[in-house]
Amino acid sequence: MKCFWTALRFSPWLLLGLLLAPLGASATHIVGGELDLQYKSGSTYALTLNLYFDAIYGDPNALDQSLVAGIFAKGTNQRITLVTLPLTSNTFVQYTNPACSSGSLSTRKLVYTKDITLDAATYTNAAGYYVAVERCCRNVSISNIVNPGGAAQAFYLEFPAVVRSGAAFIDSTPRIFPPLGDYACRNELFYYDFGGQDVDGDSLVYDMVTPLNGHATAAVGNTAPTPLGAPYSTVSWNAGLGTANQIPGSPALGIDAHTGRLTVRPRDLGLFVFGVRCSEYRRGVKIGETRRDFQLYVLACPTNVAPKATVRAAGSTVAYRPGRDTLRLLPGGNRCLTIRYTDPDPNSVLTMSARPVNFTTPAVAFTTSTSGTVRTAADTLTATLCFPDCTDTKGKVYLLDIIVADNGCSLPKHDTVRVAFTAALAPNTAPVLTSSFPPAPLPVSDQAPAVVRVALGQRYTATLAGLDADRDALTMTAAGVGFDMAAVGMQFTAQNGAGQANATFSWEPACDAVATAGEDGGLLVRFRLAEAGPCVPVPQERLIRFEVVPAAQEQAFLPPNIITPNGDGQNDYFTMPSLPVDFCDRKFASIKVFSRWGQKVYESDARDFHWGGAGAGGLYYYLVTYTDGRKFKGWVEVVP
Structure with a gap:
């Protein structure tokens, strides 16, 4: 699931006051930001910091060309590594409603990102890990915390070990919604939907948190410090404010734990910092979190009555x-x-x-x-x-x-x-499809085709008819399953119309159809009757398996096993009249006869061969071959 956040900026009234105020060396005017960790492949993840910066009053020297992120073990706060994140993008944040924008308001989105390796040999601690980036300082005009100009920010993200129970454990943190340049009006309801989706399908829970200050201070000026491990200090709220009352109002700023909907009816004018946490759970166990703190400016708006x-x-x-x-x-x-x-x-x-x-x-x-x-x-x-x-x-x-x-x-x-x-829908009577094809085998199944055997070179014709009691437009079609009907000579013509459709199928198979059918010898054709007009059409289908067979009917192959070449005209020769018939590429090639010692005594390539024995009685062996590689072996006894 994704976490959605809102980016909110200043009004002209506040900015006019800022124009008259000098900028200190550490007044970087950071607006907010968040860390993001996304899985790419193997052990590679993309680590990204999105940092939001006041483009008008921010110190230009604070636009870092790179920032340093630290990765720490959560259970011990031990630093695992430091990662330098280069600046890869610098763009402006837009308003939700451009008509409400002001030319004196401008925020930049700075993207720092780098691919990192989280190898299975290192990141195995069951307590998990966290990433931190520290930077100073916040906008000096924030009105709900103590000493805002000296307050820093610690951007924070938690992620689980990459191995769990001996198997890879992949997780991408909730993605942050693009920031928006909006403001709130005093005594008017402000709302925004932070809820979203996570690429891993994890469950998300939202809550308000106090923004982190971290270890950085105004003394570091515009230098980005090397991040240190937790614990991180938090900002100090002004009197009467706190985590549950970061922006006072009726209601005060809050977020729905399940939907992520942010709501506030602010009571006071000013610039307010606030923090939100999005925790992710997998199978009821928390595996990570991402935090975001940002600013919301509250101003006095003209009265607007609802439509x-x-x-x-x-x-x-x-x-x-x-x-x-x-x-x-x-x-x-x-x-x-x-x-x-x-x-x-x-x-x-x-x-x-x-x-x-x-x-x-x-x-x-x-x-x-x-x-x-x-x-x-x-x-x-x-x-x-x-x-x-x-x-x-x-x-x-x-x-x-x-x-x-x-x-x-x-x-x-x-x-x-x-x-x-x-x-409710209008009732629809299913159309009826009839044909002259043989019935489907029992039990009837949509996937059980009827079989039609067509002799090579002979024409086969079938008719189909469709009727619909609702008089919906009917269309009859036919399509080969895995082959082109026209390429093998199949013809299909249909006459479609309202409530009725008729079609004719014809085919005179040739040897190219046998080659298309392949080893299984069958060609599947799906005949379909479709109706147009009803909301829920009920098409009808017939699946027919066409098989090409030889034109001449084959006999059972029963070769003789004895001959008596004595000249009485009875069984004087060894012949095979019941050999499988020639069929396209399957043709008789030869017969060879061998003595019991393996000596060839006879050979012929004539299908109607006649062998009268080798002049001596005994047992002989034969080998019949066909052009498609098929072979028939056997023996015959010669009795003088």
């Missing part, structure tokens, strides 16, 4: 009543809603959206414009929302939130109408 939305079902003269009414969408009925929305604040830009609550399948579509500008307080906008005909709640009540939002700063205000509805 208002009403919903009406098609043909209804009364508004839908959330919590009391349930829409019942029936086949063939009108499935549209009319939404009317307005805002008492002139020139507000309103946007309409729909969000499923207890289902995931897309179920609605706006058929008219969903955004517009309210010019006056009496101006009302209208949108139409329709449920597709194939929406099916399967007897359950689905909930859909219809949301209208304005473009107020710093965050839009909303009005939500929760619509409860049920929807």
Whole structure:
């Protein structure tokens, strides 16, 4: 799962005061940051520090070209190694709502990253490990901690051993959501969704924590110190503030432990630092955590009244009543809603959206414009929302939130109408597929094909027919399983239509079809009847296995085992009239006859050979070969 964070910056009012204040040598104005460790392959991981920096009032000398990270054993705080992280990216942070941005607010995102090796021979401690980067100093105008200009930051991340129970244990820390350049308004609800996903599927738990100060001090100036091991000191809160009350308000700043939703209705103006921790669990056991501390600026904003939305079902003269009414969408009925929305604040830009609550399948579509500008307080906008005909709640009540939002700063205000509805599908009768192919073997199975044997060079023809009681459009198709039907001479023609489809299959196999069939000797063809129109179509299929057989019927191979060459016209010669017939590349090649001492006494490449013995009685052995490598061996006794 991912942890989502928010990056928040200054207002012009605060910055005006900062313009008049001199910058000290250690006033680096670090805004915040977080560490990230992602698995790549083998023993290689990418270690990254995202550092956020005041681009206007930060000391340019504090833009480090590299920073040093320390990796420590959690159980002993012993340093394992130091890693130099080079600066690889320097970009600006954007606002969630650009219309609320100010040209005097600017934050940079500095990315320091390097691939590291966490080998299985070193990182085996069951207590796990942590990474730390230390830097000074914070913004001097932070209003909720003591001596902010002298307060440092310790960026901190925990990760598990890479081996557990003798097997590799791979883990990537929760990814940090891209920062946002927003601010909060005094006495207005501020919220942001930190919840996300982890690439390993681990469970995440969120809580508020006091930001770490670490060992760095203002005395180090703009020099990034070598990180030391834990324990790390924390920042000192001003009187009346603490971990559970980092930004005072009603409610004070807090985060939902399971969803990661950050909420505060701030009471005071100013710049506030806050800290959030995201812990990851696998099978109920904590395996790591990542921390982020950042800043939220609270200012006095112009009054913004929330918009208002009403919903009406098609043909209804009364508004839908959330919590009391349930829409019942029936086949063939009108499935549209009319939404009317307005805002008492002139020139507000309103946007309409729909969000499923207890289902995931897309179920609605706006058929008219969903955004517009309210010019006056009496101006009302209208949108139409329709449920597709194939929406099916399967007897359950689905909930859909219809949301209208304005473009107020710093965050839009909303009005939500929760619509409860049920929807059913029109019944659909499955089409019927019949054919002149032989029936499928018993027991009937979708994967058990009927077998059709076609003689080489002879034409085989079959017909197929499809019928649908609902008169849905039918389409008949045929496709070879692993081969091209046309390449082996198979022909298929179909006449498709509403409620009815017919097709003809014909084939006159040649030897190239035998080669395509391969050793198993069969060619599978899937015949399919598909219907268009119903929400849940029910296609029908027939799977046929075609086998090519010789044109001449083969006899049972029963070679003689005795001849009496005495001239009486009865059994005077050794012949094999029941030899397997020639079939494409399988042809008679030769026969050889050997004495009991291995001496060849006869050979012929004629299929209708006649051998009258070697002039002496006794036991002889023969070898028959075919061009495809098949061989037949046996013996024959000559009785004079």
